[in-house]
Amino acid sequence: MSIEEITERVYHLGNAWEQFKQVNDDRLNEIEKKGHADPLYMEHLSTLNQQLEQNKRRVDHLETVWRRPELGVSGEYGQKSAYDSDYRKAFTSYLRKGMESGLGEMQSKALSVGSDPDGGYLVTEAMSDTVARTIYESSPIRQLASVETISTDALDVIEDTGESAASWTTETGAISDTTTPQIGKHSISVHEMYAQPKATQKLVDDASINIEQWIAQKVAEKFARLEATGFISGSGSGQPKGILSYTAGTSWGQIEQINSGSDGAVTSDSLIKLYYALKEEHARSATFLMNRSVLQSVRLLKEATTNQYLWQPGLAAGAPDTLLGIPVMQAADMPVAATNSLSVAVGDFRRAYLVVDRVGLRILRDPFTEKPFIKFYTTRRVGGEVVNYQAIKLLKLAV
Numbered sequence: 001m002s003i004e005e006i007t008e009r010v011y012h013l014g015n016a017w018e019q020f021k022q023v024n025d026d027r028l029n030e031i032e033k034k035g036h037a038d039p040l041y042m043e044h045l046s047t048l049n050q051q052l053e054q055n056k057r058r059v060d061h062l063e064t065v066w067r068r069p070e071l072g073v074s075g076e077y078g079q080k081s082a083y084d085s086d087y088r089k090a091f092t093s094y095l096r097k098g099m100e101s102g103l104g105e106m107q108s109k110a111l112s113v114g115s116d117p118d119g120g121y122l123v124t125e126a127m128s129d130t131v132a133r134t135i136y137e138s139s140p141i142r143q144l145a146s147v148e149t150i151s152t153d154a155l156d157v158i159e160d161t162g163e164s165a166a167s168w169t170t171e172t173g174a175i176s177d178t179t180t181p182q183i184g185k186h187s188i189s190v191h192e193m194y195a196q197p198k199a200t201q202k203l204v205d206d207a208s209i210n211i212e213q214w215i216a217q218k219v220a221e222k223f224a225r226l227e228a229t230g231f232i233s234g235s236g237s238g239q240p241k242g243i244l245s246y247t248a249g250t251s252w253g254q255i256e257q258i259n260s261g262s263d264g265a266v267t268s269d270s271l272i273k274l275y276y277a278l279k280e281e282h283a284r285s286a287t288f289l290m291n292r293s294v295l296q297s298v299r300l301l302k303e304a305t306t307n308q309y310l311w312q313p314g315l316a317a318g319a320p321d322t323l324l325g326i327p328v329m330q331a332a333d334m335p336v337a338a339t340n341s342l343s344v345a346v347g348d349f350r351r352a353y354l355v356v357d358r359v360g361l362r363i364l365r366d367p368f369t370e371k372p373f374i375k376f377y378t379t380r381r382v383g384g385e386v387v388n389y390q391a392i393k394l395l396k397l398a399v
Contacts, residue, residue: 013055014315020048021309024300049296056313056321088124088212095211095376096204098365120364120377127212128361131380134220140331141231141243144287144349145384149357154187157354157387159252190358190381191239193226195219198373215363219378231353231384232333240384243353243392244335244342255389257342257396264339264397266294268301268310274346274395275324282348282391288328289345293336298323340398347392356383 027041090103103121123131136142148155165178197218204211230240248257258277260270271288278286290298299311311328314320320327326346335341358381366375386392 009055009059010315013052013059013313016048016051016055017313017315020045020052020299023048045300049299052299052313053292053296059314084125088126091121091124092211094121094365095215095363098367120362120379123216123361123363123378124212127216130213130216131220131223131361134216135224135227138221138224139228139231140289140329141228141349141353141384142355144289144329145231145353145355146350147355147357149359150190151359153358153381154189155354155356155383157186157188159186159387186385186387188354188356188383188385188387190356190383192379192381193223194377194379195222196375196377198370198375200372201367201374204374215376215378223380227382228331229333230382231355232331234384236385240355240382241386242384243345243386244394246386246389248394248396252389255386255392255394257394259399260395260397261399262397263399264337264341266298266301266337266344266395266397268303270395271298271301271310271324271344272303274344274393275326277393278346278348279390282351285348285350286326286346287349288323288326289331289334289347289349290328290343291332291334291336292330294334294343295328295330297337337397340396342394342396344395345392346395348388349392351388352386352391354385354387358382 023041023044027037027045030037030041087103090100093099094103122128167176167178169175195218197215199214203209227240230242232242233244234240234242235245236242243255246253246255248254250256256277258270258274260267262270275283275286275288295311299309301310302308303310310323312322312325314322320329322328334345335343337343362379364377364379366377369375
């Protein structure tokens, strides 16, 4: 992996964008002259949209791989201690044969907090890192939000539901009381997610198969998908509370929804209005979030006064795509464009949303309930909620 490969992909991305703009400009010119455009323009734009998506995915993938830490001599990320090696041997023996070999004692000694009473064993550090990395790379909210790791079942968050006031005075002027913010406490609970891949004993016994890696690959993608959905649309009951699950409004505990002014469609004016609904302190670190199909339609939009395209690709290594000069990310779980859908979000997600992880990923080996298969019941605990309601705004596709 080299910077030259990334540069080459960025070049192809730039070429695809220039072609897209030229075709769309021709379409708009024809509409202006004739009142309509040849349908072939939209077919061509759809093809170019696909090329943009493919090139962008390749650039993102290359940059992700390029930034990963180098492999250690043991074939894992970073150097491992002798204890890590012993624990891994014992853990692998448990996965393959069910032999615990003092694994519980080793785990208890390693933990700096109380052990989990629910059964199973903590996975090795390398396996945990693999799962965590996959989830991070697949979850847009996790990449943008704040993340806290805890050893209990909930995190207490202090809520400041108002602002203190100040006023000018003179040497002899009368002083009156100013408003005082109301401070409360709110708990964000972690919720258990699980995956249960199964394999035959023959596959588990096969020495050529890295059983840790096999399980990690099976569970990581499932956890990532489930978690990403929870952060967007989760109900908050037995799962994280997603950004779309809050009541519309401007009071504490509500998220403001801005109407697009067009039924089921995103307009350039509505995106500008949405962005400027944010306070300056949040706008400085804002990111747009939307579904891939919505983003494709947004690429067609221009700013009315300057005639410039609102969306621009990131054509430098590490540079994000932008919308109105603001970074934009795709989230598969954001709604597609439809009447009254909340298809676009913008906000300072690091201030707006808090992801809470319970330390540890656990596996319980089950060779009994579905013979001849061995099931690996794998659990992880995570929660998430909006903690600053003013730092995020939603676009509602309605008049």
